[in-house]
Amino acid sequence: MMIRTLLPLAALSLLAACDAPEKAAPVSDITVTVTDALCRPTPVGRQMTGCYMTLTASGDDRLVSIASPVAGRIEIHESKIEGGMMMMTEMANGVPLPAGQAVELKPGGNHIMLLAVADPLTVGETVPLTLTFASAAPVEVAAPVAQPPVAIGAAPAAH
Ligand SMILES: [Cu+2]
Known part of the structure; x- marks a missing residue:
């Protein structure tokens, strides 16, 4: 009897503790500008695809996460050549955004990976993305579904 009454109380206080920090709004005058956002159509039979964009923060900041109703899960990936193979690994700490610097997320480089995409994304659709x-403050982006202008693995331009 004792245990049955104590457990729900403990669970409730845990929930309250987890809830508190999220309610504090971040105090910052940094703004992030997003340009050239697009998501590649999902390949036939695949439930994943990449999204690309250019981010410019007014002060030092970091892209930490992305959410979208079209994807069950979203990761930030970096691309690396390992043993002659293009490998993608999750950037657990997000993408650094140095003040005033345009940071490109692009094919063959750092990118946003939509995973568990239930409905295929086709050219002409728009993907709502919430960047945190x-x-x-969070930024809402409407990314058109389109083929990116450069092919995956293409040599980066000299810059
Ligand atoms: Cu990826």
Whole structure:
């Protein structure tokens, strides 16, 4: 009897503790500008695809996570050549955004990976993305579904 009454109380206080920090709005005057956002159509039979964009933060910040109703899960990936193979690994700490610097997420480089995409994404659709930053307020982006202008694995331009 004792245990049955104590457990729900403990669970409730845990929930309350987890809830509290999220309610504090971040205090920051940093803003992030997003341009050239697009998501590649999902390949036939696959439930994953990449999204690309250019981010410019007014002060030092970090892209920490992305959410979208079209994807069950979203990761930030970096691309690496390992043993002659293009490998993608999750950037657990997000993408650093140095003040005033345009940071490109692009094919063959750092990118946003939509996973568990239930309905195929086709050219002409729009993907709503919510970007969350370490300091700046969240940014809502409507990314058109389109083929990116450069092919995966293409040599980066000299810059
Ligand atoms: Cu990826």
